[in-house]
Amino acid sequence: MDVLHVFYSLLIVSIIVNTADCARNKTRRARNVAEGTLRLVGGKTSNEGNVEIFHVGQWGSICDDEWDITEAKIVCKILGFANATRATNNGEFGRGRRKIWMDNLYCSGSERRLEECRFDGWSVHDCGQNEAAGVECTDGTAAQPIAKLVAKKAEVAKPISKIKAGKGDSIEVRLLGGRHDNEGRVEVRVGGESEEWGLICGDGFGLLEANVVCQQLGMGYGQAAVQSSFFGGHPEKIVLSGVQCTGREADLSGCRYLSFGKKVRCPGIENIAGVMCATELPDLVPDEKEIETSAYLEDRQLLMLQCAMEENCLASEAYKVDKNGYDWMYEQRRLLRFTARIGNIGTTDFRPFLPKHTWQWHMCHMHYHSMEVFAHFDIITLQGTKVAEGHKASFCLEDNHCLEGVEKKYACANYGDQGISVGCTDTYLSNIDCQWVDITELNPGIYQFKVSINPEFKVAELNYDNNAAVCTLYYNSVSATIRNCTLQRP
Numbered sequence: 001m002d003v004l005h006v007f008y009s010l011l012i013v014s015i016i017v018n019t020a021d022c023a024r025n026k027t028r029r030a031r032n033v034a035e036g037t038l039r040l041v042g043g044k045t046s047n048e049g050n051v052e053i054f055h056v057g058q059w060g061s062i063c064d065d066e067w068d069i070t071e072a073k074i075v076c077k078i079l080g081f082a083n084a085t086r087a088t089n090n091g092e093f094g095r096g097r098r099k100i101w102m103d104n105l106y107c108s109g110s111e112r113r114l115e116e117c118r119f120d121g122w123s124v125h126d127c128g129q130n131e132a133a134g135v136e137c138t139d140g141t142a143a144q145p146i147a148k149l150v151a152k153k154a155e156v157a158k159p160i161s162k163i164k165a166g167k168g169d170s171i172e173v174r175l176l177g178g179r180h181d182n183e184g185r186v187e188v189r190v191g192g193e194s195e196e197w198g199l200i201c202g203d204g205f206g207l208l209e210a211n212v213v214c215q216q217l218g219m220g221y222g223q224a225a226v227q228s229s230f231f232g233g234h235p236e237k238i239v240l241s242g243v244q245c246t247g248r249e250a251d252l253s254g255c256r257y258l259s260f261g262k263k264v265r266c267p268g269i270e271n272i273a274g275v276m277c278a279t280e281l282p283d284l285v286p287d288e289k290e291i292e293t294s295a296y297l298e299d300r301q302l303l304m305l306q307c308a309m310e311e312n313c314l315a316s317e318a319y320k321v322d323k324n325g326y327d328w329m330y331e332q333r334r335l336l337r338f339t340a341r342i343g344n345i346g347t348t349d350f351r352p353f354l355p356k357h358t359w360q361w362h363m364c365h366m367h368y369h370s371m372e373v374f375a376h377f378d379i380i381t382l383q384g385t386k387v388a389e390g391h392k393a394s395f396c397l398e399d400n401h402c403l404e405g406v407e408k409k410y411a412c413a414n415y416g417d418q419g420i421s422v423g424c425t426d427t428y429l430s431n432i433d434c435q436w437v438d439i440t441e442l443n444p445g446i447y448q449f450k451v452s453i454n455p456e457f458k459v460a461e462l463n464y465d466n467n468a469a470v471c472t473l474y475y476n477s478v479s480a481t482i483r484n485c486t487l488q489r490p
Contacts, residue, residue: 036115038078040135042093042267050093050134051075053101053114055122061096062114063103063127064089065373065456066391071107072135074114081137088134090227092203094268096132100125104373108316118312118319126354126371130202130227171253173216175275177231182219182277185231188240188252190260198239200273201266202227207457208247208464209255214277216251221281223460226274233272241266243273247464283346283462284420284453288469288485291451294339294430295482303329307364313390313434317441335436336473336480340375342453343425346462349409350420352397353459359418364433368415369396376455376490377437379473380448387447390437399424442475449473449482452490465489 033054040049052059072087103125107117171190174197178184187197210222242258249255259265302321308314314333321328344350352359352371359368374397377390397418399408406423410416420426428435452468454461461467471485 036113038075038114040079040093040137042134043136047076047081047137048093048135050088050091050096050132052097055101058099059097060099060101060123061129062105062133063096063100063125064091064131064133065125065127066104066106067133070109071105071114071117071133072137073109074107074111074117075135076137078112078114079137083138084135085138086136088136089131090204090206091130091132091134091271092267093132093134094271095129095228098129099123100127100129103127104312106312106316118316124360126358126373171251173213173252175213175217175231177233177274178276182214183231183275185226185229185233185272185274186213187233197237199233199235199237200243201238201241201264202271202273203241203267205243205273207460209243209245209273210275210277211247211460212245212249212252212255213275217277219277220279221277221460221462222247222275223278223281224276226276227271228274229270229272231272231274233270235266235270235272238264238266238272240264278460280347281460281462282344282348282350282420282422283466284350285343285345285466285487286451286453286469287341287343287425288471288487290341291338291449291469291471292482292485294337295480296337296430297480298335298337298436299332300335301330301332305333308433310364311362311434313436313438315388315438315440318438332440333438334440334442336379336439336475337430337436338451338482339427339430340435340451341425341427342375342420344420344422346422349422350397350459350461352418356417368412368418371397371458373456373458374454376450376452378450378452379437379439379442380450382446382448388437388439388442390434397426400427401425439475439480444475444477447473447475455490 035055037054039052040046041052043049051062053062067087067089069084069087072084076084101122102114102119105114105117105119111117171188174187175184176187186200188200189195189197205227206225207222210225214220214222239262240257240260241264243252243255244257245252245255302309302318305314309318318333321331354371361368373391375391378386379388380386396412397420398410398412399421402408402421402424406421408424409421410419412418449471450468454467457464466487468488468490469485470488471482474481474483
């Protein structure tokens with residue numbers, strides 16, 4: 001017994017020493033990493049992956065809200081690559097870390113460090129691990145063919161109905177592993193009963209794809225899309241990847257895909273597509289006529305725009321002002337203001353997708369903001385280039401006006417519940433902060449003006465084809481007129 005006691009004592013001491021050594025080595029390595037360092041993880045090559053940033057001694061992910069090629073180019077340049085070929089979303093290279101450092105990045109393209117871009121603040125976000133932002137970079141040699149291959153695959157992507165397997169080309173769908181009949185992992189079978197059932201890769205599988213699955217099964221509409229093994233299934237059973245739907249298709253055979261078969265590429269671990277279906281959903285629609293009649297120009301000094309600047313509601317040039325002089329606050333910005341009246345014509349209330357305890361208190365506006373990305377305001381040239389933008393980076397949802405007989409339920413004041421009831425509208429008047437597009441640097445001309453609600457399809461709706469008001473903007477440097485608004489998809 002004494003020998004055993006000595007042996008176990010030595011073993012325990014050895015474990016403690018090794019653990020301490022590992023901790024010291026990890027701390028030493030962390031100390032050697034500079035603040036703001038970037039790296040790519042999860043990619044098959046060194047020039048691709050989810051983006052992680054090192055802050056206060058810890059690596060964290062970046063949320064894909066507002067993430068596009070501008071931010072991707074900055075990341076690739078910082079990492080020493082020649083350029084970026086693609087900005088990736090929805091955790092294409094696997095689920096992100098639990099620690100999410102940055103969200104809603106707005107970069108001009110000239111920044112030398114990612115933290116020089118505007119964002120909501122360190123660790124301030126409304127994202128999940130499946131919303132990790134990533135990039136594909138090119139060094140001008142080896143990486144370029146990979147980008148061309150990806151582009152080629154996307155270019156030749158075919159409708160699923162053209163997949164030939166077994167005796168036919170039809171595609172069957174079923175749900176398994178759910179707690180109820182209207183949810184589960186999505187399984188598909190192509191070619192009839194002689195073929196095996198397989199899974200769909202969850203990469204890029206969102207509400208639009210979920211909507212098609214639910215309608216094909218006669219279960220209503222897509223209420224949520226799942227990109228994990230929550231409903232079970234094994235990654236080896238994945239036979240279909242890169243499914244892309246518009247949400248209007250009657251069944252999956254009308255959608256598009258990237259690869260099919262036993263060896264398809266599916267980034268991440270246990271990235272399996274699943275859905276939750278519902279028969280009742282909200283349906284938001286902007287009042288396009290209100291946008292036309294309420295628009296006007298206002299020149300306003302930075303002195304009066306400090307709260308708006310905190311919420312990134314001005315153009316990037318406004319943040320380059322030299323604050324060393326005494327008169328910087330009197331510089332003027334030109335704002336295109338308009339009223340946004342958003343109605344719910346669906347069959348159930350529109351509610352924020354974030355739980356109430358995660359809402360952010362904003363001192364400037366003296367209420368809680370329940371959604372980070374609710375509306376985009378864009379000015380686009382007739383050739384399709386975006387030249388100015390505004391946004392509701394934070395938002396408060398409430399019932400301002402309701403139809404006769406409909407009682408108001410939601411109010412922002414006093415930490416009240418937020419949402420938009422069926423038959424009610426949430427109205428942001430033109431005189432409210434951030435209800436504008438900063439057009440100070442915009443040249444006179446004719447443009448397309450676009451107001452998009454729920455632009456990233458964060459919350460499920462009955463119909464997304466009426467979520468954007470697309471108008472014609474006439475600007476002559478003295479006045480601005482908005483005409484010919486029509487309802488379209490964001």
